[in-house]
Amino acid sequence: MQTRYVFVTGGVVSGLGKGAVAASIGKLMQLRGFKVDMIKIDPYLNVDPGTLNPVEHGEVFVCEEVWEFEPAPGYRFTIAEIDQDFGTYERFLDVNMHPSNNITSGQVYLSVILKERMGEYLGRTIQVIPHVTEEIKRRIRAVAERSRPDVLVVEVGGTVGDIEAMPFLEAIRQFRLEYPPGYTALVHVTLVPYLSSLGQLKTKPTQHSVKELQSMGLQPDVVIGRSDRPLPEDIRRKIALYSSVPLEAVFSDPDLESVYLLPVVLEEQGLGDYLCRVLRLDGRLDAARFEEWRRVAERFVKYSEEVVVAMPGKYTMIQDSYISINEALSHAGAHLGAKVKRLYIEAEDIEENPEKVREVLDSSHGILLTPGFGSRGVEGMIQAARYALDTGKPFLGICFGAQLLFVAFMRYRVGLAGAHSTEIDPETPHPVVDLLPEQKGVAFKGGTMRLGAHPVKVVPGTRLFEAYKSELIYERFRHRYHINPAYRELAERHGLVVSSTDPSGRIINSIEVAGDAWIVGVQFHPEFKSRPARPSPVYLEFLKAALRYKRARGG
Incomplete structure (x- = not known):
């Protein structure tokens, strides 16, 4: 035809x-x-x-x-x-x-x-x-x-x-x-x-x-x-x-x-x-x-309970900046019979008024640290990750959010003062997040990142494996910087878990924190593959953890 x-x-x-x-x-x-x-x-x-x-x-x-x-x-x-x-x-x-x-x-x-x-x-x-x-x-x-x-x-x-x-x-x-x-x-x-x-x-x-x-x-x-x-x-x-x-x-x-x-x-x-x-x-x-x-x-209009997710980020003044993330949360919520209430927090507000923002984080059942680029509001986002490390509140970091989780972990769990991403501080004494090797020397910005779907090798026994139930998955990426594998061994000695890599093991694709708290960071963007009838597995597990956190506290 x-x-x-x-x-x-x-x-x-x-x-x-x-x-x-x-x-x-x-x-x-x-x-x-x-x-x-x-x-x-x-x-x-x-x-x-x-x-x-x-x-x-x-x-x-x-x-x-x-x-x-x-x-x-x-x-x-x-x-x-x-x-x-x-x-x-x-x-x-x-x-x-x-x-x-x-x-x-x-x-x-x-x-x-x-x-x-x-x-x-x-x-x-x-x-x-x-x-x-x-x-x-x-x-x-x-x-x-x-x-x-x-x-x-x-x-x-x-x-x-x-x-x-x-x-x-x-x-x-x-x-x-x-x-x-x-x-x-x-x-x-x-x-x-x-x-x-x-x-x-x-x-x-x-x-x-x-x-x-x-x-x-x-x-x-x-x-x-x-x-x-x-x-x-x-x-x-x-x-x-x-x-x-x-x-x-x-x-x-x-x-x-x-x-x-x-x-x-x-x-x-x-x-x-x-x-x-x-x-x-x-x-x-x-x-x-x-x-x-x-x-x-x-399913998206019939709920039995509500779950509150705090979303610190750099672009919260326009919700279309996070439309796929919002939809992935809605997909997972509809699957679980829960309405997702989002609390957008401008990252710079965390820096300027940490006590007020802490009240907002306290009122949530989970924290989703959003993607982004550039230095504006970064310290506020790092403090949101530190809050999750200190309190054990369920946490999901997406791309930039995962990188800043690693920065917070290396600063406040490992004790590397000044640890940072070279995107934000090229002179940092501890470049725990750095350019991918193939990105060094790139002059053009458009279309030169690690893009599209790539194979992800998942480690059995991790929270990521619990979500996907597979040792090999394909997810979509969009990044120029990555978690520096040179710091992997040191981080693992202090309770960090590398839950997935690329097939070569050279690129770290996700991290999580050992223990009872559900704290996960993924370098990829699972929200792009979430569907109304088939929620993203990692978003689904994040909301399950947030609901458990809520119920454990009588919410």
């Missing part, structure tokens, strides 16, 4: 949850037996989000595979770091996304400019139309050719009207003209705000957004109204009238207790069947698989 394409655009404001809508469309097609793949278009000029600040852009998601992006012969860039929406795609579809499915303006323009420099366009003036738009269409088709999906969902980042998104929208306009009717569909997600002062939903922002889309030659097939409540029929009729779509093509995307309920809500409104008609697909919903998804989604 020839691939069908569903393009998803957004209007009015960013942050509407367009990625969740796109993933839900993919899920509804998947539940009809179609093979689904997804593309995210990001109009920023970065080649990938790997060097973006999480506070500005949110989490950087890491793929299982690493892609060698070759924009022109002789030029090659490693890409495994992609947009955070791919985490949503993977969690909804339970598939591993390929890095080439993230198309950025940086990649597109780099390809066009390098080809021009090499003479591929010799004699021609290079312009947005046709050269940039042709490169965009080529990249979309390349994904379809590689994975051969029945349905390819293409989400366009940003909002209609953004200058940087215009070439992509023009490419989609051309793309739709090049295919016969029934091979493409355009879904527009837009805001329908509720004005409490009037007690009314307002459709004017949606009207203007659709008009902007139409001015670029794009007529939506479906309009999805994002609001804090379901859209009543009169509002849907008004949107249909001004958007030039049938009433049955207007759908409501209300606030939900769990994002995993969105496919259920959209399916019950008829979105799956309507898209099948637009795409001329004979697809029948698999009722058993749909009900299974509903049961999984409903």
Whole structure:
């Protein structure tokens, strides 16, 4: 069957949850037996989000595979770091996304400019139309050719009207003209705000957004109204009238207790069947698989108890910085029938007001020390790790968090004053965390870390083995520094356990502290592989430990 394409655009404001809508469309097609793949278009000029600040852009998601992006012969860039929406795609579809499915303006323009420099366009003036738009269409088709999906969902980042998104929208306009009717569909997600002062939903922002889309030659097939409540029929009729779509093509995307309920809500409104008609697909919903998804989604809103997790970190001002961690905690909590309450603690606050932050840590049942880069707030994060070592409170350190656990252990258990990471203090007398050997001398920052999935050799009898129940696992990495193996023997004499390494034993992949307390640090990012129906094993064990801690204290 020839691939069908569903393009998803957004209007009015960013942050509407367009990625969740796109993933839900993919899920509804998947539940009809179609093979689904997804593309995210990001109009920023970065080649990938790997060097973006999480506070500005949110989490950087890491793929299982690493892609060698070759924009022109002789030029090659490693890409495994992609947009955070791919985490949503993977969690909804339970598939591993390929890095080439993230198309950025940086990649597109780099390809066009390098080809021009090499003479591929010799004699021609290079312009947005046709050269940039042709490169965009080529990249979309390349994904379809590689994975051969029945349905390819293409989400366009940003909002209609953004200058940087215009070439992509023009490419989609051309793309739709090049295919016969029934091979493409355009879904527009837009805001329908509720004005409490009037007690009314307002459709004017949606009207203007659709008009902007139409001015670029794009007529939506479906309009999805994002609001804090379901859209009543009169509002849907008004949107249909001004958007030039049938009433049955207007759908409501209300606030939900769990994002995993969105496919259920959209399916019950008829979105799956309507898209099948637009795409001329004979697809029948698999009722058993749909009900299974509903049961999984409903676990996220039915709890028998609550567990509190403190999350000291460097990027707590925007929760999207930790979206995969938050979802992994939710997956584990739903599996255990526990609602996870997160206490975000800005690392610098620990340094500035240690007593107040200690009160917050005291009120939690577990501590998750988050990933990060750079020196800001590091001493505060080290003190949070020291708190766990002193109190025995369940602790999970992820990547940078694991490295800082090791720093705290070497300072306060082993007694190495001034022990530090060379990332933070290049002159430290005890470089207990140091650059990986292959990272020394690296000049370019983008795409040069240890990236993608790597084999992890787990030591039997450890807490990590208890979680995974396997001596060989594969997890995803994103780091440039690592726990220095030169200090391993000294640390082990004081009660540290190296619970996993790479197959050669050269790279330490995880550590834990001997004794009754559940204190674990992992260099990898297990949250990237957590799924709603299949929680990450180490997150699951961490929450089990936190619940035991709570119950032991009469919580």
